[in-house]
Amino acid sequence: MNVTAPTVGPATPSIFAPVSTPAFAIRDLSFLVLAIVTFIFIVVAGVTVYAIIRYRHRPGDDRRDPPQVYGSTQIELAWTVVPFLIVIILFLTTTRYIFAIERPAATRDTVEVTVVGNQWWWEIRYPRLGIVTANELHVPVSDAARPTRTFITLQSADVIHSFWIPQLAGKTDVIPGKTNRTWVEPRTPGTYVGQCAEFCGVQHAWMLLRVTVHPRDEFDRWVAAQQAVAAEVPESRTGRDVFTSVACISCHTVRGTPANGVFGPDLTHLMSRATIGAGVASNTPETLRAWVKDPAVLKPGARMPAMNLSGKQLDELVAYLTTLR
Ligand SMILES: [Cu+2]
Numbered sequence: 001m002n003v004t005a006p007t008v009g010p011a012t013p014s015i016f017a018p019v020s021t022p023a024f025a026i027r028d029l030s031f032l033v034l035a036i037v038t039f040i041f042i043v044v045a046g047v048t049v050y051a052i053i054r055y056r057h058r059p060g061d062d063r064r065d066p067p068q069v070y071g072s073t074q075i076e077l078a079w080t081v082v083p084f085l086i087v088i089i090l091f092l093t094t095t096r097y098i099f100a101i102e103r104p105a106a107t108r109d110t111v112e113v114t115v116v117g118n119q120w121w122w123e124i125r126y127p128r129l130g131i132v133t134a135n136e137l138h139v140p141v142s143d144a145a146r147p148t149r150t151f152i153t154l155q156s157a158d159v160i161h162s163f164w165i166p167q168l169a170g171k172t173d174v175i176p177g178k179t180n181r182t183w184v185e186p187r188t189p190g191t192y193v194g195q196c197a198e199f200c201g202v203q204h205a206w207m208l209l210r211v212t213v214h215p216r217d218e219f220d221r222w223v224a225a226q227q228a229v230a231a232e233v234p235e236s237r238t239g240r241d242v243f244t245s246v247a248c249i250s251c252h253t254v255r256g257t258p259a260n261g262v263f264g265p266d267l268t269h270l271m272s273r274a275t276i277g278a279g280v281a282s283n284t285p286e287t288l289r290a291w292v293k294d295p296a297v298l299k300p301g302a303r304m305p306a307m308n309l310s311g312k313q314l315d316e317l318v319a320y321l322t323t324l325r
Helices: 021-054 073-102 216-227 234-245 285-293 311-321
Strands: 109-118 121-126 131-134 136-140 148-156 161-163 172-174 180-184 190-195 208-214
Touching (some): 021 073, 109 161, 109 172, 148 172, 172 180
Parallel strands (some): 136 208
Antiparallel strands (some): 109 121
């Protein structure tokens, strides 16, 4: 089968290429720690190399040990006080950064999102905007004209997952029965990738998350499009009947139809997503057909069963799914 893997996105997910406020702080702190440990490494390795060369064995050396130094107060003070000061510096700076990250001030404009980890996909809800989607988080850029922080509430429907978009914010665990919070304030529009960062079962590696940071007007248009109920396309009527007559509707929601299941991703605006199966494939009619025929072919272990549909039913169903814009 010819299923193309989705392209990952323009930027590599590196903590050294941050585009958002908490991630800037994390990069700065990492550089400080790296500078200190690099300095220690150079001193220790330098003295070691010097000693190896300077005191190496030469022909004619006698084999006795050189004179030994016992109980030098100066040396003992040096190797106690200097490391102690280094630890104090690391402790104080880290504490300062942690407080700054954990207690963000709300900007005048904020976006609230709830992200729910599921084996092996992310549900994304905007409670104030009435939007439900999956695996692709959309947030507005924050600029001087309109500073906007996005606050993210993290919950789990099953096991422990972890939410990590390295360029936007630090890693936050997603724990059943406990609500965690994180936030982002991206400064540069673009698409940033991350993935579940806590082993959560067989398809953990295919639990990707992409975040699109939009200029404000583009974000508002995205919101309006997601809020709309999908328009009914008369030609896809047969496909819709297949959809509502088999078990799809007990696991999936399509607003404006009898489908109101919540076990799987909301499909109301399925075609607005670039990927399916939490990044396992690009969202095209071919991959959709392959997925609905048997999700395990693309994502072994996926929590959606193969429905044993006929080729004709599959065609009709996919024709319907592709109208969910
Ligand atoms: Cu996970």
